[in-house]
Amino acid sequence: MNELSLAGTPLEYFHVCAFFDSREQEYDVLIPFFKEAIEQGEKTIHIINPATFDDHRERLSKAGIDTHACEACGQLELHSWGGTYLDECGTFNKDRMLTTLAQTNEAAKKDGYTRVRIMGNMDWVFNDASKAKDILAYEAEVNEVLSYNRQPAICVYDIAKLSGSMMMDLLRTHPLTLINGVVQENPFYTPASEMLEELKHRQDNSAGSSTHAV
Amino acid sequence: MSDSPISPMAVSVDTATAEKSIRDLMGLLALPALWSGRDGETVLRLMIEAVERIVPVRFCLAQAVLPERPDFCLVRVEGNYLPEQVLDPWRAAAETWSGQRVPDGRVSEAMTPLRHMRIIYLSLGYGSCGGKIWFGSCDPAFPQVTQLAFLRAAASLAATGVQAARANHEREQASRAKDEFLAMLGHELRNPLAPIVMAIELLKLRSKEALSREHVIIERQANHLSRLVDDLLDVTRITRGKIELKKEPVKLKDVLLRAIEDTSTLMQERQHQLATDFPEQDIWIQGDAIRLAQVFTNLLTNAAKYTDVGGYVTVSMHVADTYAEVTVRDNGTGISPHLLPLLFNMFEQGAATIDRAKGGLGIGLALVKSFVGLHGGTVTAHSDGIGCGSEFTVRLPLLNPATSLAPVSIQDHSETPGKAVRVLIVDDNLDALESTAAYLQQSGHSVETTSDPLKVLDLATIFKPDVVILDIGLPVVDGYTLAARLREAFPAGTLRLVALTGYGQAADMKKSRDAGFDVHLVKPVAFRALNEAITKPVA
Structure with a gap:
């Protein structure tokens, strides 16, 4: 099997939560991960803000990735948030995204790729919180899909946009974290079933307190 | 008010709970990554929000001495921060709780503005940099021993974070004061310079003969001092983010000719041969003609200064893709490999810089990099080492051909005497x-x-x-x-x-x-x- 490493560390788990202070730090750490995939002939999918497509391509090219050729042959795919994380109404659809991931993996296998690496920029979560309600449930559930398919995925979060509670939740839903350029197996990781139960409990409590408030 | 101490030694915790608690604590340790570079209030907010995810608290009240906010108070009740105008009852309650002198980490029953609750007090430090934090819950079992451990760890981390934020603030203030001092110094230096420059100009106007050697020296040194003051002011503007460019369509060749003219006296003094290699067609960019001229004047001045008398300096320009590339090359003293990576750094070049070696402020190349960067371009330096000459290449984005071109004259040198007034x-x-x-x-x-x-x-x-x-x-x-x-x-x-x-x-x-x-x-x-x-x- 091909190498699979991030920030100089071999990966044994497949769902990584990466926190970055700046885009420079982000690309500094992720470019080797992207290059490793390209050099090993793996499929690479980047789901990013459509406004940053050109900048993203330029950064990859500057790092020595033949972006044009990789996109032309289908080895590299850039997707925007709309159509992947977000539906036509701009709302996050957990089940649709989980299905898309599974289908992507199947399609890549059919095309002869040994592995699919996914990087998702998660800034959309902070644009409209009401449309990203299921994100934590998704982050909990996607572990199974990624583990089953042995499909590495990095969820990229901007540290400046996180609240303390959001960070704690994200830490609980990812078995691997990348903070300050260091990859760590996350001892705080909470199994999906337990996390989903807690989220449901929170939702019930919230509904209950709203009713009482009225 | 009654105290009910929790003795960790007296409470047994099952393995599953202990493991979960360790996991929670490990998660908490990731929190400082969030507050790097943030202010004290943000640190406290992030800590309180994180605590809420782990420990079911009804309220949290934090008081701290923050820079310029000695009476800072933050109250979060059931997941929401309270606005400043409703904090008075909480401040009064905190004063009462403080008066009870309950030890740090000890649970007590106390009246809050919400209702009677079990509250716990933790210190965020003592004295002029200190603070206090209270957590409250209606749960009769609050806090369990593992929850208390978590709260202690959170408070301890936050105290460190608040102190780091304070140190950061003080450092930034000192840096700002230094920048402001430099800016003021620059302005103050301009005042005595103005009459000196004017007096020399006046001497030239009045004298029918060439200036004496002493006057020439005064003129040259006053002009040099003016340039240093201008550089100093530019540095302070850059560090304070106050550089303003007046971008217009500019013919790059005009800019280069202006820079060549500005450095011609120095080139002649050093007996250098200057060669140019410009394409026939005009190359246009969107830029500030004055600042760009400053960029190339700096590069040419360096080339002249760091090339032995009788050397060669070439200026070439061509189009590469969507960029204009200008290269200033000399056969001078060159740049040592260890200096190359530091060359464009502001203030960090120390005694090793090429500028320092021949006097000056050591900021000319830093200004070049800043000005080029503000134009969306890059500047790079190359040298094969000491004695092998240097090459500086400036890349600037070409002007979009769709943009209408209105030639910008850099400066009108003609004298046009007006009427007497x-x-x-x-x-x-x-x-x-x-x-x-x-x-x-x-x-x-x-x-x-x-x-x-x-x-x-x-x-x-x-x-x-x-x-x-x-x-x-x-x-x-x-x-x-x-x-x-x-x-x-x-x-x-x-x-x-x-x-x-x-x-x-x-x-x-x-x-x-x-x-x-x-x-x-x-x-x-x-x-x-x-x-x-x-x-x-x-x-």
Whole structure:
């Protein structure tokens, strides 16, 4: 099997939560991960803000990735948030995204790729919180899909946009974290079933307190 | 109020709970990554929000001595921060709890603005940098021993975070004070420089023969000092993010010719041969012609200075993809490999820089990098080592061909003497006052002067000037106020007001305009510019 490493560390788990202070730090750490995939002939999918497509391509090219050729042959795919994380109404659809991931993996296998690496920029979560309600449930559930398919995925979060509670939740839903350029197996990781139960409990409590408030 | 101490040793915790608690604590340890570079309030907010995810608390109240906010108070109740206007009852409650002198980490029953609750107090440090935090819950079992451990760890981390934020704030303040001092120093240096430069100009005007050797030295050194002051001011503007570019379509060749002209004296003194390689077609970019000329003047000056007498300097320009590339190459002393990576750093070059080796502030290349960067371009340096010459390449994005091109002339060097006018000059710097007056008299204008701003209105009424040149930083009544008073005293269109000041930012110019000035000049001002300011029609 091909190498699979991030920030100089071999990966044994497949769902990584990466926190970055700046885009420079982000690309500094992720470019080797992207290059490793390209050099090993793996499929690479980047789901990013459509406004940053050109900048993203330029950064990859500057790092020595033949972006044009990789996109032309289908080895590299850039997707925007709309159509992947977000539906036509701009709302996050957990089940649709989980299905898309599974289908992507199947399609890549059919095309002869040994592995699919996914990087998702998660800034959309902070644009409209009401449309990203299921994100934590998704982050909990996607572990199974990624583990089953042995499909590495990095969820990229901007540290400046996180609240303390959001960070704690994200830490609980990812078995691997990348903070300050260091990859760590996350001892705080909470199994999906337990996390989903807690989220449901929170939702019930919230509904209950709203009713009482009225 | 009753205390019920929790003794960790007396409470047994099952393995599953212990493991979960360790996992929670490990998660908490990731939290400081979030507050790197944040202020004390943000650190406390992030900590409180994180705690809520692990420990079911009803409220949290944090008090801390933050920079410029000695009575900072933050209250979060059931997941929401309370606005400042409803905090008084909480502040009063906190005062009562503090008076009870319950030990750190000890649970107590206490009345809160919500209801009776179990609360726990934890210290965020003591004294002038200290703070306190209380967590409260209605749960009769609050806090379990593992929850208490978590709260202690969170408070301890937050205390460190708040202290780091304070240190950061103090460092930034010191840095800002330094920047402001440098900016002020630059402006103050301009004041004595202005009369020196003017006096030399005046000597040149009056003398029918060439200047004496001593005068030439004074002129050269005064000009050098002016450039250093300009560089110093540019540095302070860059560090404070106050550089303003006036971007227009610019023909790059004109910029390069201007830079070559500006450095021609130095090139001749050093007996260098300068060669150019420019393409026939014009290359246009969107840029600030003055700043770009400064970039290439800096590079050419370095090439001239760091090449032995009788050397070769070439300037070439060509188009590469969507960029214009300008290369300044010399066969001079070259750059050692260890210096190359530091070359463009501001302030970090130390004694090892090429600038330091030959005097100067060591900031010329840092300015080059900043100005080029502000144009969306890059500058790179290459040298095969000491004695192998140097090569600097500036890449600037080409102007979009769709943009309409309106040629920008960099500077009009022609002398256009205007008609004689009556000029009143007001400046509390007597040397500047005398030299400006002497020059304008020499040019045929009628001149009256005063260094006392309180006499300006009376003097203007008697003298009836066409133009009043006002220093801005005057004692008792500043130039802005005087301008407004003069505007009130004289009918519209009868008086031209010229501000002559050390402050030249866009904001300063706007302030001058708002005060009624027609023209804003920055010291030291060239005679030609002064002449134009008082005689040419106002734009």
